[in-house]
Amino acid sequence: MIKVASYNIRKGIGADRRRSPERILDVLAEIDADVVALQEADRRFGQRHCVIPDHLLDERSDWKSVQFGMRPGSMGWHGNAILIRKRARVVGCEPIHLPALEPRGAVMADLQDGEQALRIVGMHLDLSGLWRRRQAATILAHVSDKTVRRPTVMMGDLNDWTAGSGCLRDFAREFRFAETGPSFHARRPIGRLDRIMVSRDLRVLDCGVHASATSRRASDHLPIWAVIGPA
Numbered sequence: 314m315i316k317v318a319s320y321n322i323r324k325g326i327g328a329d330r331r332r333s334p335e336r337i338l339d340v341l342a343e344i345d346a347d348v349v350a351l352q353e354a355d356r357r358f359g360q361r362h363c364v365i366p367d368h369l370l371d372e373r374s375d376w377k378s379v380q381f382g383m384r385p386g387s388m389g390w391h392g393n394a395i396l397i398r399k400r401a402r403v404v405g406c407e408p409i410h411l412p413a414l415e416p417r418g419a420v421m422a423d424l425q426d427g428e429q430a431l432r433i434v435g436m437h438l439d440l441s442g443l444w445r446r447r448q449a450a451t452i453l454a455h456v457s458d459k460t461v462r463r464p465t466v467m468m469g470d471l472n473d474w475t476a477g478s479g480c481l482r483d484f485a486r487e488f489r490f491a492e493t494g495p496s497f498h499a500r501r502p503i504g505r506l507d508r509i510m511v512s513r514d515l516r517v518l519d520c521g522v523h524a525s526a527t528s529r530r531a532s533d534h535l536p537i538w539a540v541i542g543p544a
Contacts, residue, residue, distance in 0.1 A: 314518060315429060318346035319468035319507050320536035321437070324353050324392075325364040328500065328530045334365040338373050340528045344538050347398055347426065349376065350435030352470045354394040355387045363388035375399055379406050379422045391418030393435045393469065401426040409455050411448045413439055419452055423463060432456070436469035438480065445473060445480040453487060465512040466541065470534065474504050484510055491520040493537040499529050509539045516544045 320341070325332045341349060355363050363378075363386060370376055376396040378388050380403075388394040390408040397403070402425045409419040419436035436452060438445045456465060467488060473480050484490075488510035495502035502522065511517060520539035528535050 314540055314542045315348065315426070315431065316346040316538060316540050317348045317350075317433070317466050317468065317509060318344050318523070318536050318538040319350045319352075319435070319470070319509055321352040321470045321507060321532060321534035322354060322364060323532040323534065324356055327532060332364070333531070334369055335373070336527060336531045337365060338369065340523070340525070340531050340536060341376070341396075342374065343525055343527065344523050344536055346538055348424065348431070348433055348466070349396040350433065350468045351389070351394040351396065352435070352437040353392045354389055355392045362386040363394070370396070379403055379420070381406055381408055381420055389435070390420050391416050391437070393418055393420045393437055395420055395422050395433055395435050397422070397424055398426060404430070409434070409452055411451050413444055413448065414441070415439070417448060419469070421455070430463050432463040432465040434465065434467040436467065436471070438469070438471050438473070440472055442479060445471065446483060449480045449483045453483065464515050464543070466509065466515070468509040470506055471508050472506055474506065476505075488512055489517065491517040491537075491539040493520045493539065494522045496522050496535040496537050497533065499533050499535045502535055507534060507537045509537060511541055514544050515541050518542050
């Protein structure tokens with residue numbers, strides 16, 4: 314079994330309008346997932362440096378970030394990042410370039426943690442339904458085109474308010490959704506914008522939304538999580 318989580322950290326800016334990477338790490342420690350997909354993990358302007366510096370990860374957590382090498386000082390690609398246990402090994406990683414009107418991207422990492430091999434895809438999709446479907450098609454094609462197949466978990470902020478919409482139907486043809494529940498807005502969650510999906514060779518054993526006093530203050534999204542195992 315492995316625990317995964319997805320969290321749009323809103324560049325570390327909380328409900329009090331204060332940027333606090335330490336508070337984000339406190340929330341992640343509460344969840345204690347083995348793999349975490351982050352969205353909005355980089356600052357938006359200037360050099361777009363990462364919100365959570367590597368030294369904080371090293372000093373205050375059991376995670377390390379997957380290094381995609383796209384931009385100096387950035388944690389991932391267009392704000393998408395993947396955190397893994399320090400003991401885990403990255404077999405391969407790459408960005409996924411998405412069609413978009415505004416900067417959007419996704420990231421993929423192949424991980425080995427002891428006997429477990431897993432492919433992780435993190436994403437933050439467009440506000441437009443048309444562009445979301447194009448981006449979903451690009452991600453699905455990218456994963457499908459890989460020569461080496463691995464059990465796959467895809468997660469992130471899909472920006473989709475409508476159950477059964479085109480984007481969700483497209484993903485559902487090949488992946489199962491974890492029924493995590495509403496995660497937006499953190500103060501009063503009504504929207505299921507954040508999603509976790511698993512390939513057919515995996516199953517979701519447990520899942521939910523992490524709603525704590527700290528997570529309600531840390532971002533405008535609540536983190537979601539799932540425990541997964543072989544099908």
